Amino acid sequence: xxKNPYIPYEVNILDxxxxxxxxxxxxxxxxxxxxEKVWDTWSHLPGQCAMVGIPGVGESMFCISSSPTEKGYxxxxxxxxxxxxxxxxxxxxxxxxxxxxxxGNNFPMEEWKxxxxxxxxxxxxxxxxxxVIQWVRDNRGDYGELELVYGARTSQDHCFKAEFxxxxxxxxxxxxxxxxxxxxxxxxxxxxxxxxxxxxxxxPDNAIAVTCGPPxxxxxxxxNLEKLGFAPEQVYTTxxxxxxxxxxxxxxxxxxxxxxxxxxxxxxxxxxxxIPEAFA
Amino acid sequence: xxxxxxxxxxxxxxxxxxxxxxxxxxxKSDDVxxxxxxxxxxxxxxxxxxxxxPPKKFxxxxxxxxxxxxxxxxxxxxxxxEEEGTTVIFGLRPCDAxxxxxxxxxxxxxxxxxxxLKRRELTTLVGMACIEPPSVNCFCTSLGGSPFGTEGxxxxxxxxxxxxxxxxxxxxxxxxxxTLSSQLEDGSAGDEKKAKEMxxxxxxxxxxxxxxxxxxxxxxxxxxxxxxxKVSAACxxxxxxxxxxxxxxxxxxxxxxxxxxxxxxxxxxxxxxSEYTVHASGHNPRPTRKERTRNRVNHKYSxxxxxxxxxxCVGCGRCINLCPVNIDILDILEQVVDA
Numbered sequence: 001x002x003k004n005p006y007i008p009y010e011v012n013i014l015d016x017x018x019x020x021x022x023x024x025x026x027x028x029x030x031x032x033x034x035x036e037k038v039w040d041t042w043s044h045l046p047g048q049c050a051m052v053g054i055p056g057v058g059e060s061m062f063c064i065s066s067s068p069t070e071k072g073y074x075x076x077x078x079x080x081x082x083x084x085x086x087x088x089x090x091x092x093x094x095x096x097x098x099x100x101x102x103x104g105n106n107f108p109m110e111e112w113k114x115x116x117x118x119x120x121x122x123x124x125x126x127x128x129x130x131x132v133i134q135w136v137r138d139n140r141g142d143y144g145e146l147e148l149v150y151g152a153r154t155s156q157d158h159c160f161k162a163e164f165x166x167x168x169x170x171x172x173x174x175x176x177x178x179x180x181x182x183x184x185x186x187x188x189x190x191x192x193x194x195x196x197x198x199x200x201x202x203x204p205d206n207a208i209a210v211t212c213g214p215p216x217x218x219x220x221x222x223x224n225l226e227k228l229g230f231a232p233e234q235v236y237t238t239x240x241x242x243x244x245x246x247x248x249x250x251x252x253x254x255x256x257x258x259x260x261x262x263x264x265x266x267x268x269x270x271x272x273x274x275i276p277e278a279f280a
Numbered sequence: 281x282x283x284x285x286x287x288x289x290x291x292x293x294x295x296x297x298x299x300x301x302x303x304x305x306x307x308k309s310d311d312v313x314x315x316x317x318x319x320x321x322x323x324x325x326x327x328x329x330x331x332x333x334p335p336k337k338f339x340x341x342x343x344x345x346x347x348x349x350x351x352x353x354x355x356x357x358x359x360x361x362e363e364e365g366t367t368v369i370f371g372l373r374p375c376d377a378x379x380x381x382x383x384x385x386x387x388x389x390x391x392x393x394x395x396x397l398k399r400r401e402l403t404t405l406v407g408m409a410c411i412e413p414p415s416v417n418c419f420c421t422s423l424g425g426s427p428f429g430t431e432g433x434x435x436x437x438x439x440x441x442x443x444x445x446x447x448x449x450x451x452x453x454x455x456x457x458x459t460l461s462s463q464l465e466d467g468s469a470g471d472e473k474k475a476k477e478m479x480x481x482x483x484x485x486x487x488x489x490x491x492x493x494x495x496x497x498x499x500x501x502x503x504x505x506x507x508x509x510k511v512s513a514a515c516x517x518x519x520x521x522x523x524x525x526x527x528x529x530x531x532x533x534x535x536x537x538x539x540x541x542x543x544x545x546x547x548x549x550x551x552x553x554s555e556y557t558v559h560a561s562g563h564n565p566r567p568t569r570k571e572r573t574r575n576r577v578n579h580k581y582s583x584x585x586x587x588x589x590x591x592x593c594v595g596c597g598r599c600i601n602l603c604p605v606n607i608d609i610l611d612i613l614e615q616v617v618d619a
Binding site for chain 2: 003004005006007008010034055056057058059060081082084085096240241242244245247248249250251252254255256257262276277280
């Protein structure tokens with residue numbers, strides 16, 4: 001970890017592309033440290049985050065959307081929402097920005113060994129699930145079945161389209177996609193993600209469900225997982241809140257007694273259902 | 281070393297000696313007393329109750345630079361706190377010193393905050409016992425403090441009339457005593473005995489109290505209680521309760537750029553402001569003053585003790601004294617106890 005946790009590392013953009021268009025477009029950045037030596041001490045796990053920004057503009061917290069099994073680069077998939085993300089979106093391959101991390105806790109990948117894993121994502125919520133999926137695929141023998149449930153408003157809003165296609169073709173896991181409203185030539189499910197989840201109906205035996213997406217989706221996904229027989233201890237999600245320091249000092253990101261930046265972003269539903277502020 | 285004393289006619293000389301450091305002492309500023317950098321002993325004003333603004337800013341400045349940069353250049357230059365030099369905060373009240381000891385836990389929790397901790401390392405705290413409670417709203421004794429409390433202090437001074445009793449508790453305090461060896465003289469065991477009696481007398485004059493036993497555990501159960509609506513109804517959201525609180529440590533981080541030269545800085549922030557938690561999407565998980573007041577009270581009286589085994593309030597009474605609409609933390613806590 002960094003000696004001074006407020007000083008960011010410069011990263012060079014190796015590649016950058018749009019995942020989804022529109023006003024709240026999503027851009028993925030594939031980056032590597034400007035100072036190669038940082039790689040010697042860098043170590044992250046699926047679920048962990050970094051503060052990402054540009055000196056003079058600001059910083060915001062984003063999940064690292066690549067798995068540590070992907071070597072030589074980190075990925076961030078960022079939705080344009082405010083001042084900082086708008087500035088980041090102006091950057092292209094060859095440009096640089098700054099990151100501080102890795103921050104926060106991680107999905108307990110070690111604990112999940114031997115279990116079936118189902119990920120349930122909505123929109124940009126697939127970004128923190130991507131490293132889980134990649135990690136499991138790169139350590140295939142350690143885990144049971146992997147099942148992917150993912151939806152977005154329209155087919156254009158789907159993130160990681162090429163990867164989902166690749167996963168489908170590889171055939172090493174089941175992949176279920178949805179859009180909210182009917183489109184011509186859409187071969188998959190039409191409807192909201194919680195409905196698709198009921199359609200797929202994963203079995204809770206020896207299974208873990210991980211869900212990330214907009215709060216309203218998470219709310220219904222949690223209810224439906226309960227209907228499917230998943231215990232709160234088997235269900236994980238990530239939270240987000242406005243953050244400044246990312247290291248549990250600046251105060252603002254707490255839900256109840258938990259700091260999202262340090263105690264999270266990964267929480268089990270068993271932890272969160274005791275905290276009314278968790279879904280505020 | 282025997283207990284020391286400082287004759288009042290040597291105080292100016294002692295302060296003059298301490299001016300070779302960065303000396304912070306109470307001083308009059310218009311109608312209020314504030315802690316400020318003193319270069320001339322005559323500026324110090326020691327016959328005060330308590331300062332309007334706590335001296336926390338000398339460990340945790342209201343605004344400070346984290347690093348500097350030239351816009352467009354990848355070079356980041358870390359701010360060097362060491363340059364501020366050795367600091368003596370002279371004459372602070374025991375509650376404010378205890379507040380620093382409480383906040384130290386947060387800034388050393390898991391990730392060391394290099395700026396805060398360096399400043400604390402460079403700072404010696406010379407306290408001034410409260411021979412009378414400075415305010416009708418003092419309630420330090422309800423929270424484990426005392427008008428003569430020594431937690432967080434390197435030296436405690438007690439006004440004995442013609443002289444101050446000088447008690448040093450730490451290596452830093454003893455080192456400072458050596459610096460002042462020409463001004464100090466030996467005190468007596470009788471002085472210490474008398475100070476103990478004075479402490480009891482002062483504690484007896486504290487008018488307000490609250491029994492905080494069980495409050496940290498009870499607060500989360502009162503999440504949906506109607507008391508939060510009631511106690512926050514008058515709140516203006518001005519944030520003075522947090523800005524004047526010696527244990528409030530929340531901050532914002534902002535970048536400033538002027539003619540290409542930039543700095544990333546942090547500044548005090550307040551959980552009583554709506555912008556504090558608002559997301560880039562516009563969603564605010566604490567949309568009204570009800571949620572923000574509930575968070576402030578929970579943070580101090582439940583979350584902080586849950587994590588650090590100490591309530592993040594020292595009972596200085598500033599938030600009560602200076603709230604423009606008379607919101608009273610003790611009233612809130614009484615409602616919590618009674619709920």
